[in-house]
Amino acid sequence: MNDFNQFVAVSDFATWPEKIQHNNDALRLFHGRGQCFAGFEYFSVDYFAPVLWIVVYRQPEHPFWLEFCAALARYFRDKCSAAIVQSRYRESPATYCLWGDIPKNFSVKEGAVEFLVDLNAKQNIGYFMDMQPTRLWLAERAENARILNLFSYTCAFSVAAELAGARRLVNVDMSKGALQVGRENHRRNGGRLNDRGEGADLKFLSHDILKSWGRLRKLGPYDIVICDPPSSQKGSFDAVKDYPKLARRFRELLPEGGDVLVCLNAPYLGEAFLQEVLESHCPDAEFIERLAGRDDFPEQNPDRALKVLHYRLKPLA
DSSP: OOOHHHHHHHHTGGGHHHHHTTOOBOEEEEEGGGSOSTTOTTEEEEEETTEEEEEESSOOOHHHHHHHHHHHHHHHTTTOSEEEEEEOSSSSOEEEEEESOOOSSEEEEETTEEEEEOTTOSSOOSOOGGGHHHHHHHHHHOTTOEEEEETOTTOHHHHHHHHTTOSEEEEEOSOHHHHHHHHHHHHHHOOOOOTTSOOOEEEEEOOOGGGOHHHHHHHOOOSEEEEOOOSEETTTEEHHHHHHHHHTTHHHHOTTOEEEEEEEOOTTSOHHHHHHHHHHHOTTEEEEEEOOOOTTSOOSOTTTSOEEEEEEEOOOO
16 A cells, blocks of 8 residues: 655655745656656656646555645645646546646746646646757757657647747647647747848648658758657557658658657657667668656656657768
8 A cells, every 4th residue: 555654755755845946947746657666656746837737647545645635735735826636547537626726828837938738638738848858959959950840749849949040840740739739839939030030930730740741841851850759549640550651751851961859658669669660761860869858757667768769861972
């Protein structure tokens, strides 16, 4: 049985109030999903100033959960306007408040950037905090770059790249709703003008990526391609079946050479899967590195964690 005193010890619960003090950036306070805390793998706790956001992946044990929720109220009710729980273990995910109300038109902060989120969503809220190091990586390389953002979702990569001075940004996703949020994310954050007073050339395409290569080629060539698909989504993408199809197209999109980020968040597929896909289906792509994750997302097994691999293609002769 889960023991609250044990949780306090392994989670450094006593330090949480200090961590959020004067901190407006999105922060993970507890990452049970990384399998580093035996008995507490089934939930995570985030701080989206001024809200606590708790996601639960299986039914908690009642005595522990009562103590845990009471402790949250005791230590955070005067610091956080709301504590919101999303239960993902139900057939239909449910969201409820321990105190406060679910805010509307709410955004999370990441440095100087803000991203619109929906804390009443059935599952994904519109923002993936664990991709922050990848957005920083992209911002360091985005100035004057032509970037293709595949499976762009709400366009967080694109926003980071525009603020860093990208020349052209092409966002592609099947969900028109996600792209609409992406447009709003760009509007909220503005952009950076070049020395001629011009902003980035922004495009938002609601296409089936696997059937859109002609259009994407015409909008290229690109300097950077980001590929961050769902692991397995009916009617959209299956990593095992479809990642090789993507890899075979990278050369068409990067004839002048350039960088590719291939991402995967499937715990059942390790880093070796992506490396084998690239070796077999894009053999002139050179592996550079695996990007590090966030410190507040500790992982027992890196193969089960988010994988972001950087490859570089040589220019065609």
